[in-house]
Amino acid sequence: MHEFDFSSRPFILFWEVTRACALACRHCRAEAQPHAHPQELTHAEALKLIDDIRELNPHMLVLTGGDPMMRRDLPDIIRAAANSGLHVALSPAATPRLLHADFAALKAAGVRSLSLSLDGASADTHDRFRGVPHTFDRTLQAAQLAKQAGLMLQVNTTLSRATLPEFDAFVSLMQQVQPDVWSIFALVPTGRAQVQDLPDANEVEEVWQRLVSLRKQLPFAIKTTEGHHFRRVLMQAAQKGAPPPRHLIPTRDGKGVLFISHIGEVQPSGFLPITLGNVREESLTQLYRNHPLLKRLRDDDALHGKCGACEYRHVCGGSRSRAYGVTGDAFAPEPLCNYTPAALRGAVQS
Numbered sequence: 068m069h070e071f072d073f074s075s076r077p078f079i080l081f082w083e084v085t086r087a088c089a090l091a092c093r094h095c096r097a098e099a100q101p102h103a104h105p106q107e108l109t110h111a112e113a114l115k116l117i118d119d120i121r122e123l124n125p126h127m128l129v130l131t132g133g134d135p136m137m138r139r140d141l142p143d144i145i146r147a148a149a150n151s152g153l154h155v156a157l158s159p160a161a162t163p164r165l166l167h168a169d170f171a172a173l174k175a176a177g178v179r180s181l182s183l184s185l186d187g188a189s190a191d192t193h194d195r196f197r198g199v200p201h202t203f204d205r206t207l208q209a210a211q212l213a214k215q216a217g218l219m220l221q222v223n224t225t226l227s228r229a230t231l232p233e234f235d236a237f238v239s240l241m242q243q244v245q246p247d248v249w250s251i252f253a254l255v256p257t258g259r260a261q262v263q264d265l266p267d268a269n270e271v272e273e274v275w276q277r278l279v280s281l282r283k284q285l286p287f288a289i290k291t292t293e294g295h296h297f298r299r300v301l302m303q304a305a306q307k308g309a310p311p312p313r314h315l316i317p318t319r320d321g322k323g324v325l326f327i328s329h330i331g332e333v334q335p336s337g338f339l340p341i342t343l344g345n346v347r348e349e350s351l352t353q354l355y356r357n358h359p360l361l362k363r364l365r366d367d368d369a370l371h372g373k374c375g376a377c378e379y380r381h382v383c384g385g386s387r388s389r390a391y392g393v394t395g396d397a398f399a400p401e402p403l404c405n406y407t408p409a410a411l412r413g414a415v416q417s
Contacts, residue, residue, distance in 0.1 A: 071126070071316065071323065073365055077355060078316060078323035080125035081337050084113070084144060086329045087137040089162045092186075092197050096258040096337050103137065106330045110140045112347065114147055116327070119351040121151040125325070128153045129182075131337070133329065134160035136168065142176050149177020156180040156221075161197075161206040170216035180219035182250070183209055188236035196229070210244050222246040223292065226274060227254040227264050234274060238281065246287055251278070253294035253403055255338040256392035265393075268405040275300040279309060293338060293386045295319050296404040299379040320387040320397075321364030325355055335364055338388035339397060364397065372400035377408040 071078055087103040088095075108116065120128060128148055135141055136159045148155045157178045159165050173181075183206050187193030190203040197203075213220045222244060224230070224237055241249050253271060256262045275297045278289050291297040298315055305311040318324050321335030328334065331346040333354050343361065344354045355361060363369050364387060367380045374385045375398075385401025393402045 073318070073323040074362075075356065076123055077125045077325040078318050079127045079129060080120060080123070080325045080327070081129045081131050082116070082120070082327045083132055083329045083337065084108075084130050084135045084141065085138045086133040088132055088134040088160050089137075089164070090134070090160050090197050090199050090202065092259070096255070096260070100133075104329055108329065108331055108347075110143070112331070113140065113144055116331075116346055116351075117144065117147045117151055117153075119346060120148070121153060123325075123352045123355060126154065127156055129156045129158055131158040132160065134162065134164075136160065136162070136164050142172075145173070145176040145178055154179055156182065158182045159209075161202050161209050162199075163205070165209050166205055166212070170212045170218065174216050174218055178218060180221060180247075181209075181213045182221040182223055183213070184223045184225070185237070185240065185244070186223075186225045186230060188233040188240050192230075192233060196225075207244065210246065214245075219248075220244075220246045221248040221250055223250045223252055225252050225254055226266060226271065226294070227260075228266050229264065231266050231270055231274070234277070238285075241287070242285065248288045248290060249285075250290050250292050251294060252292040253386065253389070255293050255386065255388045257338050257340060257388065262393055265389075265403065268403045271403045272300070272405050279304045283310065293388060294403075295383045295385055296379075296401060296406065299377075299383045299404075299406060302379065302382065315382060317382045317384070319364075319384045321361045322384070327351075335361060335397075336388055338386075339391055341391070341397070360397075369398055370400075371396065371398045373406075373408050373411055374398075374400045374404075376410045377406070378410070379406075379408075 085103050145155055155177050185206055186196040193203040194200050254260055254265055282289050301312040320339045324336045326334045326337040332342045333344050343358045387397045389402055390399040391397040
């Protein structure tokens, strides 16, 4: 298991530099808007925040949105972060603005990796999901531009009730795109996403089992986002002789993960909308290390129900965001996991 002190610093920090975006995605976490919020962090505040982030020293800083390309000072933010020694990743929207960007200049400024979303395996389904025509084609073009510029490319795909039937087509599409990493995001009911959009837990388990097999067949890495129980499936497969997972980093909302909103609010993750404080008023480092909720979220034994009894809780722990979105309790059992822990087998479960 990867050794990393989650109590001291996050492994990955997401900064929503703006909520402005030209798309209207069906499941948008941010409920993005066409224009920037009037209370969005100013240029000076953004540069000060870079200093605060450097003090916290996350393994990776992801600049996201909305669409981060909508911020005119994005190059300044990237340069300041990279010059501070931070590993900078960028998560833009596939818009004409992105295709007109200079990808080589983004890399020169300090962007190391870029993530794009493909949430439909065809132009018809993806554009319907994203709410704007031609987004599918733009995403494929942006992927090629990123690779030509030498940026590491991650493609994100949402796993929902609507996208589940296209899984085989997604696999074929990824073989065409050839990203460095394919990340499957198990939907969280927050923002525009609803509980009824979630797939069934048994269906998710089948997808995870498929991914175990695909790891051996596909030439790129496969990971999940808010699909922490995929780690349990990987460990179970390794116990049966499958290749052990190379990078098993036991992060989850608030445990190695932190989120800063466009107006400076600090939250355990972008999918767990509980505000802990604001970077305009409080120390980012002190919030992460000392806030009572974050300390409890990092306690594997604080989990309720079967997650708290699970022998895989130290590497998984379930999505605290999805538990909160479905039940209102961030410590409730993972709604999309069908596994019964060894300690509860044969027992009556309430």
